[in-house]
Amino acid sequence: MHPDQLKRLASQVLAIEAQAVEQLQSRIDDRFVHACDFMLRCQGRIVVLGMGKSGHIGGKIAATLASTGSPAFFVHPAEASHGDMGMITVQDVVLALSNSGETDEILTLLPLIKRLGVPLIALTGNPTSTLAQTADVHIDVSVPQEACPLGLAPTSSTTATLVMGDALAVALLEARGFTAEDFARSHPGGRLGRRLLLLTDDVMHTGARMPRSAPDDLLKDALLEMSRKGLGTTVVVDGEERVLGVFTDGDLRRALDRQVDVHTARVAEVMIRDCKTIAPGTLAAEALRMMQQYKINALPVVNSIGKLAGILNMHDLLRAGVL
Numbered sequence: 001m002h003p004d005q006l007k008r009l010a011s012q013v014l015a016i017e018a019q020a021v022e023q024l025q026s027r028i029d030d031r032f033v034h035a036c037d038f039m040l041r042c043q044g045r046i047v048v049l050g051m052g053k054s055g056h057i058g059g060k061i062a063a064t065l066a067s068t069g070s071p072a073f074f075v076h077p078a079e080a081s082h083g084d085m086g087m088i089t090v091q092d093v094v095l096a097l098s099n100s101g102e103t104d105e106i107l108t109l110l111p112l113i114k115r116l117g118v119p120l121i122a123l124t125g126n127p128t129s130t131l132a133q134t135a136d137v138h139i140d141v142s143v144p145q146e147a148c149p150l151g152l153a154p155t156s157s158t159t160a161t162l163v164m165g166d167a168l169a170v171a172l173l174e175a176r177g178f179t180a181e182d183f184a185r186s187h188p189g190g191r192l193g194r195r196l197l198l199l200t201d202d203v204m205h206t207g208a209r210m211p212r213s214a215p216d217d218l219l220k221d222a223l224l225e226m227s228r229k230g231l232g233t234t235v236v237v238d239g240e241e242r243v244l245g246v247f248t249d250g251d252l253r254r255a256l257d258r259q260v261d262v263h264t265a266r267v268a269e270v271m272i273r274d275c276k277t278i279a280p281g282t283l284a285a286e287a288l289r290m291m292q293q294y295k296i297n298a299l300p301v302v303n304s305i306g307k308l309a310g311i312l313n314m315h316d317l318l319r320a321g322v323l
Helices: 002-029 029-039 050-068 110-116 130-136 156-176 181-184 191-197 218-227 249-257 284-294 315-317
Strands: 044-052 073-077 095-096 122-123 137-140 235-236 241-247 299-303 308-313
Touching: 002 156, 002 249, 029 044, 029 095, 029 137, 044 050, 050 073, 050 095, 050 156, 110 122, 110 130, 122 130, 122 156, 122 315, 130 249, 137 284, 218 235, 218 241, 218 249, 241 249, 241 299, 284 308, 284 315, 308 315
Parallel strands: 044 073, 044 095, 095 122, 122 137
Antiparallel strands: 235 241, 299 308
């Protein structure tokens, strides 16, 4: 097949599926609100059902709901008929997916779902189907045509169902006041979780690991302190640990350019007095942003009364996966 033909076919698929999604706009009505209300009032879990391709979509919808503040899980309808029905409790809400609305494995469960008295929300492509008519709320996700040229493989229909599931999840997220920090708590092992949960306190060097110098120290002694601690800087503090300034590798190069004698000069003569600092309990991502903005590799962590609490190093932040 000619490359242009492949491109044309791919473009047709995108156009068909885009049309299917666009037509969902008119389905965001009182039934959608009613479905959201059932899920917001749910005291248990949102149990998602679906067979075949709808099952794959259902698994993704359940995962999206769970990660955005609406506890949910997927149950395979065929397995539900052989014991997994026990996973559904009277406190749950059932979200059933079926393009035809006549999926045998789901229809078999309807009397049991009704007997439990749990709300049933259905997403189907057939408003007159058994599932649609039995549900407490039906949301129409029908499409004009499948993107498959044979009209057989679920393509546009599964896309429409997935998008409507996303619409439900995001609407619930907003209604619950779900925040980025809440999302991070559901994803503690991911990069987003580290960026939104890791604090300066979790990464900073403290105690004996902090390079510190007094303003009257000889510059050569400050250089030894920098070498021992290996952070490329020393924080200049007074007798009560209040931060007066910093001296870094870069400051050393500039001092040598000015022909400063490292054996006789005092730290106070070459330190940076108005240095950048950050407070304890600040997000480590904010510390990284400051370092990148001001092109510095270390940042003193200073408490509310100006005392040194710790030191952050760019390499430690990168190793922690903050970037």
